[in-house]
Structures are given as C-alpha cells and as structure tokens.
Amino acid sequence: MAQLPAYYELFERYGYGGNGPCWAEHIRYLLAQQAPELLTSQHLFFNEEGDTFYVHADTQATVARFMQVVRPVFGSPAALERYLKQAD
Known part of the structure; x- marks a missing residue:
C-alpha cells in the first residue's frame, strides 16, 4: 500500500491542497456521480478539518x-493520478 505522502504529492502536483477538505471534495464528487444516495441520507458522516479526513458510515453495507x-x-497513486489528470 502506498504511503500518504505519495498521495499528498499527487494532489499538490495537480494544484490541490491534499488536506482533509481536498480529500472530502473529491470523494463527495465521486459519490455524487456514482452513489448519490449516500450523500442524500444520513449514511455517511464526514470530518475534514485541517490535514485530516475521516468518514464514518452507519452500516457495513454503506462501507461496502x-x-x-x-x-x-x-x-493507488496511479489510479489517483489518472483521476486528477481529468479533474477540473
């Protein structure tokens, strides 16, 4: 598994902060596109203060x-880089 600094460096390379709010923004975007039901209910609880990002789920099915x-x-960093290349 890749270390977090590799992810941070990728975010920075593509002009993103790499902090908690940055992770949350990208994850919310992905969820809005592919699983909006997780954002329109009380299934997920986000905490993205400073350099940290946490998400808590209400059930194991929500986690899955x-x-x-x-x-x-x-x-993986390679998958993240493919995504960031096309992100706006």
Missing part, C-alpha cells in the same frame, strides 16, 4: 458501497 466507489480512484 463507499469502498466500491472510492477504491478505484484512491486505491
């Missing part, structure tokens, strides 16, 4: 759906 959407993009 969240991971199904997020892992393909954030699962």
Whole structure:
C-alpha cells in the first residue's frame, strides 16, 4: 500500500491542497456521480478539518458501497493520478 505522502504529492502536483477538505471534495464528487444516495441520507458522516479526513458510515453495507466507489480512484497513486489528470 502506498504511503500518504505519495498521495499528498499527487494532489499538490495537480494544484490541490491534499488536506482533509481536498480529500472530502473529491470523494463527495465521486459519490455524487456514482452513489448519490449516500450523500442524500444520513449514511455517511464526514470530518475534514485541517490535514485530516475521516468518514464514518452507519452500516457495513454503506462501507461496502463507499469502498466500491472510492477504491478505484484512491486505491493507488496511479489510479489517483489518472483521476486528477481529468479533474477540473
């Protein structure tokens, strides 16, 4: 598994902060596109203060759906870079 500094460096390379709010923004975008039901209910609870990002889920099923959407993009630095190249 890649270390977090590799992710931070990628965010910076593409003009993003790499902090908690940055992660939250990209994750919310992905969820809005692929699993909006997770954002329109009380399934996920975000905490993105400063350099930290946490998300808590209400059930194991919510965790599974969240991971199904997020892992393909954030699962490796290479996948994240492909995503950031096309992000606006």
